[in-house]
Amino acid sequence: MTTTTSSATAVAPQKGKVLFARTPALTDTVTNYCPGCTHGIIQRLVAETIDELGIEGTTVGVCPVGCSVTAYDFYSCDMVQAAHGRAPAVATGLKRSCPGNTVFTYQGDGDLASIGMAETVHAATRGEKITVIFINNAIYGMTGGQMAPTSLPGQVTQTSPYGRDIETAGHPIRVCELLSTLDGVALAQRVTVDSPKNVRAAKKAVRKAFEYQIEGLGYTIIEVLATCPTNWGLTPTAAFGWLRDNMLPYYPLGVYKDVKAGEGEK
Amino acid sequence: MSEKVLMKGNEALAEAALRAGCRNFFGYPITPQTELAAYMAKRMPKAGGNYLQAESEVAAINMVYGAAAAGARVMTSSSSPGVSLKSEGISYLIGADLPAVIINVQRGGPGLGGIQPSQADYWMATRATGHGDGHVIVFAPSTVQEMADLVAKAFDLADRYRVPVMILADGLLGQMMEPVVLPDPIDTAEIPAKDWAANGHKGLRPHNTISSLFLVAQQLEDSVLARHDRYQLIKEVEQMAQEEQVEDAEVVVVAYGAAARVCRSAMHKAREEGIRAGLIRPITLWPFPTDSIVRALGPGRAFLSVEFSTGQMVEDVRLAVEGRAPVSFFGHTGGVVPTPDEVLGAIRRAASGERFNELPFKNRPKGGVL
Numbered sequence: 001m002t003t004t005t006s007s008a009t010a011v012a013p014q015k016g017k018v019l020f021a022r023t024p025a026l027t028d029t030v031t032n033y034c035p036g037c038t039h040g041i042i043q044r045l046v047a048e049t050i051d052e053l054g055i056e057g058t059t060v061g062v063c064p065v066g067c068s069v070t071a072y073d074f075y076s077c078d079m080v081q082a083a084h085g086r087a088p089a090v091a092t093g094l095k096r097s098c099p100g101n102t103v104f105t106y107q108g109d110g111d112l113a114s115i116g117m118a119e120t121v122h123a124a125t126r127g128e129k130i131t132v133i134f135i136n137n138a139i140y141g142m143t144g145g146q147m148a149p150t151s152l153p154g155q156v157t158q159t160s161p162y163g164r165d166i167e168t169a170g171h172p173i174r175v176c177e178l179l180s181t182l183d184g185v186a187l188a189q190r191v192t193v194d195s196p197k198n199v200r201a202a203k204k205a206v207r208k209a210f211e212y213q214i215e216g217l218g219y220t221i222i223e224v225l226a227t228c229p230t231n232w233g234l235t236p237t238a239a240f241g242w243l244r245d246n247m248l249p250y251y252p253l254g255v256y257k258d259v260k261a262g263e264g265e266k
Numbered sequence: 267m268s269e270k271v272l273m274k275g276n277e278a279l280a281e282a283a284l285r286a287g288c289r290n291f292f293g294y295p296i297t298p299q300t301e302l303a304a305y306m307a308k309r310m311p312k313a314g315g316n317y318l319q320a321e322s323e324v325a326a327i328n329m330v331y332g333a334a335a336a337g338a339r340v341m342t343s344s345s346s347p348g349v350s351l352k353s354e355g356i357s358y359l360i361g362a363d364l365p366a367v368i369i370n371v372q373r374g375g376p377g378l379g380g381i382q383p384s385q386a387d388y389w390m391a392t393r394a395t396g397h398g399d400g401h402v403i404v405f406a407p408s409t410v411q412e413m414a415d416l417v418a419k420a421f422d423l424a425d426r427y428r429v430p431v432m433i434l435a436d437g438l439l440g441q442m443m444e445p446v447v448l449p450d451p452i453d454t455a456e457i458p459a460k461d462w463a464a465n466g467h468k469g470l471r472p473h474n475t476i477s478s479l480f481l482v483a484q485q486l487e488d489s490v491l492a493r494h495d496r497y498q499l500i501k502e503v504e505q506m507a508q509e510e511q512v513e514d515a516e517v518v519v520v521a522y523g524a525a526a527r528v529c530r531s532a533m534h535k536a537r538e539e540g541i542r543a544g545l546i547r548p549i550t551l552w553p554f555p556t557d558s559i560v561r562a563l564g565p566g567r568a569f570l571s572v573e574f575s576t577g578q579m580v581e582d583v584r585l586a587v588e589g590r591a592p593v594s595f596f597g598h599t600g601g602v603v604p605t606p607d608e609v610l611g612a613i614r615r616a617a618s619g620e621r622f623n624e625l626p627f628k629n630r631p632k633g634g635v636l
Contacts, residue, residue, distance in 0.1 A: 027473075056467075056469070057466055057467050057468040057469040057470075058466040058468065059466065060336070060464050060465070060466060062332075069479060070479070070481075072475040072477055073475075075473070076473050077466070077467070077473055078463075078464035078465065078466055078467055078473050078474045078475070079464065079473065079474075079475045079476070079477075080331075080332065080335045080464045080475075080476040080477070081362070081475070081476065081477035081478065081479055082328065082331070082332075082358075083328060083331075083354055083355065083358050086324070086325070086328035086331070086355070089320065089324075089325040089326075089328035089329045089331075089332065090328050090329070090331050090332035090335070091332060092318070092325075092329045092332060093290070093292065093328070093329035093330060093331060093332020093333035093334070093335070093336065093338075093340070094332040094333065094335060094336050094464070095332075096290065096316040096318065096329070096332075096333065097289075097290050097316065097332070097333040097336045097337075097338035097340070097465075098336045098338075098465050098466065100466075101336075101465065101466045118321055118322060118324075118325065119321070119324075119325050119328070121321075122320075122321035122325065
């Protein structure tokens with residue numbers, strides 16, 4: 001029940017040409033993310049997409065339980081905070097009652113693939129016209145580094161202190177692969193943000209997802225492989241290295257479902 | 267005014283919701299409320315609204331949360347075990363100050379329980395619809411007509427106070443057919459605008475946030491207390507109860523919903539044999555109609571709470587009475603409906619000055635109150 005005012009103007013430089021400025025769909029609230037965390041990059045990509053498409057006034061975002069729980073303070077569009085895992089159901093209510101709006105959820109791996117898996121799968125199979133930004137960093141961040149449904153085999157976390165044992169803890173979930181089997185999914189793509197090139201590719205994917213939603217094509221999900229230097233116990237740079245060495249082999253980047261594939265869009 | 271029609275209670279709830287401007291329904295099948303969802307599935311698309319069978323009760327209540335956040339009139343319905351699943355979402359609705367209407371057509375519990383009429387969810391509805399310091403307004407209809415009438419009021423109060431409202435019915439009321447005069451459809455343009463809703467700011471206002479999160483303790487307390495200010499007002503102005511022959515009563519029976527119908531028959535029988543029985547029928551369970559109970563206090567008067575449970579509302583009767591009169595209890599649970607003669611037996615005992623908490627335990631020599 002809070003209202004924050006956003007300044008829609010970028011910070012004015014003292015002199016010279018503006019090379020980089022806050023995009024208006026982000027508020028000027030300082031984020032609470034750890035140094036080196038990739039949430040900031042990914043949230044900006046979503047905000048840039050909203051601005052490029054000119055849809056801030058008709059967009060509603062849903063933030064999850066997790067590190068991005070307070071993302072409602074960072075976006076200038078209307079925002080709704082959801083119970084843990086329930087963002088797709090909340091987004092369903094938001095979208096069905098206001099079908100003209102663009103609705104996105106921003107969810108972590110615990111939120112989306114553990115406690116909220118039922119809501120995720122069913123929103124996807126219904127072809128719910130929402131965009132899901134799925135942050136997969138293979139760990140629970142906000143609660144301090146516990147095993148996630150996407151933690152890798154052998155990965156040491158607070159609750160897998162001897163490394164994730166697949167005999168007892170099971171296997172990590174490949175979300176894009178899983179959801180790509182569902183007919184309601186219009187776009188399922190896995191990207192990462194470890195380099196400028198990959199950031200640009202991620203941006204393109206996010207924008208495509210929003211465009212597909214606006215075209216009414218169905219459920220869209222962009223899985224972003226992300227880092228959690230704090231809970232991985234690595235420097236930001238080393239964290240990108242760990243991501244490349246460990247996450248990319250298990251979670252290959254790529255387009256897993258694209259209803260427009262073959263139309264030259266891919 | 268509409269014509270009188272014969273309807274099931276569950277269907278009357280659904281039709282009344284449509285007439286109250288509800289165009290969003292999210293549910294999940296469970297006996298004995300399924301007719302409500304089936305009715306909505308049939309009618310809602312033709313009324314231009316949204317009917318969606320969710321994957322679970324948990325998802326359904328969160329869809330309600332989303333639609334309510336967008337400012338829509340929205341309803342869900344379930345029965346006891348399903349309402350347990352909804353409790354998380356109800357807590358979030360409370361915490362985010364979102365209006366919504368939740369139907370609970372109660373069945374016996376705990377666990378999977380049974381599918382027969384029950385009032386065993388009184389505590390859940392009035393004490394703990396979810397975690398945290400919060401309440402929902404709870405209506406307890408006693409006839410199909412009242413089910414229809416209370417729906418529009420539920421939506422109005424939900425919007426006015428920004429609280430969820432629960433209609434606590436039971437399998438008996440949900441399944442029975444009675445003549446009902448349906449309320450006229452409202453003019454949806456008269457529903458007050460919700461300037462707090464997250465439905466897209468369209469560049470016309472600052473962005474709205476719907477959230478129940480306050481990480482600073484003082485801010486959370488402030489938020490809870492602001493809500494409790496509204497609760498206080500609700501307690502002062504929204505109590506509802508029906509009082510029947512209470513003026514001269516020596517035994518005041520307190521019963522709600524379907525139990526009140528049984529008690530009314532027992533009250534008439536008691537009067538026929540010279541026992542001055544009266545009936546207070548709470549229509550709001552939260553706020554509990556304490557004022558009606560207090561008004562009924564008087565020398566030589568006894569109270570008797572009769573419920574389809576092991577004794578839940580009786581605690582509210584005792585809280586209202588504050589030791590100023592004897593309060594007794596009689597009930598059946600698990601879907602067993604007390605007979606008027608059983609209640610008459612309890613009224614006789616209360617009239618003779620006995621004070622009791624009576625359940626029909628089978629291993630007792632007397633086997634209950636008769």
